Amino acid sequence: MDLDFWESMVGEAVEESPYRDIWVVVEKKGDALAPVVLEMLGQARRLADSLGVYVKAVFLGESTEELRRELISNGADVVYVSDDPRLNEYSTEIYTKVLSDLVEEGKPEIVLLGATGIGRDLAPRLAQRLGTALFTNCLRLEIDEMQRQLLATYPLYGGEYFQTGVCPEARPQMATVLPGAFRPPLPDPSRTGEVETIAVNIDDVKVRTKVLKVIGEETRPEVPLGKAKIVVSGGRGLGDARSFALVEELAAVLGGQVGGSRGAVDEGWIGEEKQVGLTGAQIAPDLYIACGIAGAIQHYAGVLDSKFVVAVNKDPNATIFQVADVGIVGDVHEVLPALIKELKEAVY
Template structure:
C-alpha cells in the first residue's frame, strides 16, 4: 500500500479503560504524547472506546488531550480484539494520525499488532523511550533488546501511523488540570454481533489483580537474599506499615517464593515509585532496568560489592533478616522516610 505520509498529522493515544476507569498507563502516554505533539506542532488526541463513558472523555481532556475521539456503543462495553480493532482501524484510516501510542498492557499487546497488521504499518513493542528526530521529525522508538543488554532505537520511515506500545511505569504522568478545554468527537460505530467472534460471559477478579506495582508509591522488594518464601513475611510487614506493596526479583519468583505478579524488572513490571527498598537483591541488569527510575532507592545486601548499590541512594550492608525488623520498628510512617530524604 502506497501512502502519502504528508497527510498524516497528530499524536494519538489509545485510552484504555476497564470497567469505567482509565488505566494509569494512559496518563503516562498523555504526558509523553504532549511532549511529542508540541515538538511536532500538532494536536494530542485520545481515542476512547466503551459504553456510557462520556465522563472519561472529559477526564482525558483534563489530562491534556486536545481532542478525544469517542466510540460509545454497548458492543464495546467489554474489550474484544475484533470489535476494538475494527473501530480503531476505521478511525485511523479516516483521520490519519502520524503517531499512535498504546500501553504495553495485556490489552495493548493484543490490540497493537492487530491494528498495525490491518494498516500495513510498523509497530515497535515495549518501548521505554520516545523522541522526535530533530532532522526529519520521525519518532525514535527505543526498547530493550537481547535480554536488556542493549537498547535498540527503531524508526518507521515509510508507513503511517508510527506505532508504539509503551511499557507502563517508565514515562512521567500528565498533570491534571480541570480548566483544560478540548473537543469530543463521537465516532460512528458500524459493528454487528457477527463482527465480534468472542463474548465475555463473566469477569472474575482474583487477588493477583490487587498487586499494582506500576501505581505504587512505595515498594519493598525481595530477591534471593530473602532466603525463603517465609522470609517475604518481613517484607510484607514493612510494606504494610508504610502503605506500600511487595515486589520481587525474577530469581525470587523463579524460586517459587512469590507470585509472578510481584516481579519487578525487564520481564516483569517497570516501576517508578517514590521509594524502592531492595532487600537481598544483587542488582542484575534486568532488575535494575525495572526500578532505576525510582525517586529514592534503599538497598540492603550482605555483599558490599553488589551492583544494586550502584543505583542506590542509601546502601545498607548486612543481613536482611536482621535489618528489616529494625526498619519496621523504627519507620512508623512515610514521614520517617522523608527524614531520610533530607539527611541524604
Template sequence: MNLDEFKGVWVFIEQRDRGVAPVSLELLGAGRALADKRGVELAGILIGHNVKDLTNTLFQYGADKVYVYDAPIFSQYRTEPYMHAVVEACRKYKPEIMLYGATSTGKDLASAVATDLATGLTADCTMLDVDPETGLLEASRPAFGGNIMATILCKKHRPQMATVRPKVMKALAPEPGRRGQVVEEQITLTEDEVRTKVLEVVRETTKRPRLDEADIIVAGGKGLKDAEGFQLCYKLAEVLGASVGASRDAVEAGWIDHHHQIGQTGVTVTPKIYFAIGISGAIQHVVGMQNSELIIAINNDPNAPIFQTCHYGIVGDAFEVVPALIAAFKEALYREEVQHA
C-alpha cells in the first residue's frame, strides 16, 4: 500500500429526521483542526434520501467538500448499503483519516467498513491529534478501566479510522454563507441485492430529554444504598425538570436501566448542571461528566475523589441534604411563579 496516495480528512455525516446529528457537527470541528494541521481538505460523506439540502449546514460548520449519496436505498440506515457507499468512496478518493460518531450507527458502520477495507479502527476516542509530518492519527481513549489513556496509531494501513464519543469535541461556530464543493455519487448496489429490510421504525418516547441532550442531570451512585434510596434522584429531577443518570455501581445493582449509565462504559454528558449524589468519583465515571458546566457533589465522605472534580461540594448525608434541596427548590420556584402571576 502506497500511503502517499491517501490525502484528506473525512467525517461520516450522521443524519436523523432530516437534520445533521450533533456529533457530526462536533466531528467537523475536530476534523477541521486535523485537516488544517496537515494542510489538507476536510470532507463530509453524507448518505441518505432527500438529504442534499443538508450540505449547506456542513459547509457552515467547516467542511470544504461533501460527497453525497442520495437515493431511496438509503432512506433508513442499514449496514450493507451504507457500508457499500463508504467503501466505494474510500477506494475511489483515498482519504487518509475518517471519523465517525461513537453512536449505534457510527459504531456499526465503522466496524463494517474497517473490516472490508482491512484497516485499523480505534473505538470510543476522547482525544484526537495528528502528526503534521507523518500524517499519523493519534487517537486516544481510556483503557484498563479508565486508569490510563491509550494513544493508538495505525501505521501501515489507510484510511486511519476512529469513532469518537459524542459531546467530547466542540463544534465550530457556524459561518453563514460559507460554501464548498458538492460531489454527487451514485451507488452500484440495488435494493434486490440488500439482504435486510426495515419493516417498522419504533421511536422511544420519554418525558425528559436524552441524557446526552439534557441541560440538568441528577445522577446517583452506590452511596444511596438501595433502589428505594435511589428514588431521591427521581424526586429531585422531578422538581428541576432534569434527567436521571447513574454510576456503574447503581446500574449493576439493578436500581436503574443501563442506558442511564454515565461514564467510560456509558454515556458522555455535558449538561449545564450535574448533581452527583452518593457517587465516589472513580475515574471511570468522571470521564463521562467532567466537562459539565457546573458540578455539584453530595457525599458523606470528605475524602471522596468526586470533590476533586466538582465545583461545589456538600459533605453530608444525602438522605438529609437532598430533601432539603428539594424543599428549597420548590419554594424558590413557587416564589418565581407568584412574582410572574
C-alpha cells in the first residue's frame, strides 16, 4: 500500500509493519510434494498478488532441484531450503524450533501449513511459540487489503457452519489449510524464482521423542476405490483403530474395498487415500456399506452414484439413514461382528 497516500488520508504518520510476504511450509508425501502444498501455493500466490508481496516456500530437509522447480512453477518466488539431513524426518521439537527461528527473523505476514498430520501437530505449537493466533482447517482465504488482514474461513461442527476469523494484532497470521479444499494452480514452467539456503541451529534442541519406526502408508488398494464393486466404509462411530478392523474384516468377507469418512481419516485410522467424499474419492459401487458414519453432505457427495447403500448407525436420526436403502439402527460393535459371522457362515 502507498503509505504516503494513506498518511495524507488519515492525517497522521502510519508505522509500516516489518511483517511482509506469505510463507508456505512445504511437506512431502513420499518423494513428491504433498498435494496440499500446491493447493496452498495457489492461494498464497493470489493473496500475495493482492498485497503486493512475495510467496516464499520453506522446505525443511533434503530437497531436489525438481521439487524446488515445482514450487516455483506453482507460484513461489523464493524457496528457502535447508538441506540438513537431520530435518528429513519430521520432529515436533526440531521443526518448531527451526520454523520459529526463521519466522522471527524473516517476519512473514502470513504463514500457511497443510491441515495434515504434521501440520496439525506443528502449527499450534508454532503459533504458541510465536505468540500469535491460528486458524485451523481453512477452506477459504481472502484478504482485507486495507487492514492487510487475512480472512480465514473454517468449518465448525463438522461442516454444519462456517466461521471467518481475523487476527488483528499479532503477526504472523497463521492458518492450516484443509487438503482438497482448493484446486492446485496450473503450473507455469516459465516462472522464475530464487532458492536461498538457510542455516539452522538445532544442536541445543531438547528432543523428548524418539522415532522408533516409520510405518509407511499402505500401498493403494489393488482395486482403486473408484472402480470397486463393493466398498465398506467406517467413520468416527467405530471409536478406535482396533474397532476399525471390523470394517476391514467385513470388507474382506465381502471381497470389497475399505473406505472411510473424514472422521476416520482425522482419527488416523485410515490414510487420506481411502477417504470417500467431496474431498476424497468419488465412488460408484454396486454396494456401499457405511458404518458409524453420520452422513454429512460432504461424505455423501462421494457416494451418490452407489447402487445400493446400507448404513449402520446407533442414532436413529442420523442423516445417513435419509439416503440409505437399508438402515440398521445399532452399535457397530454388535452389528458388524454379527454381520461378519452370518456372511462367513453363508459363504463357507
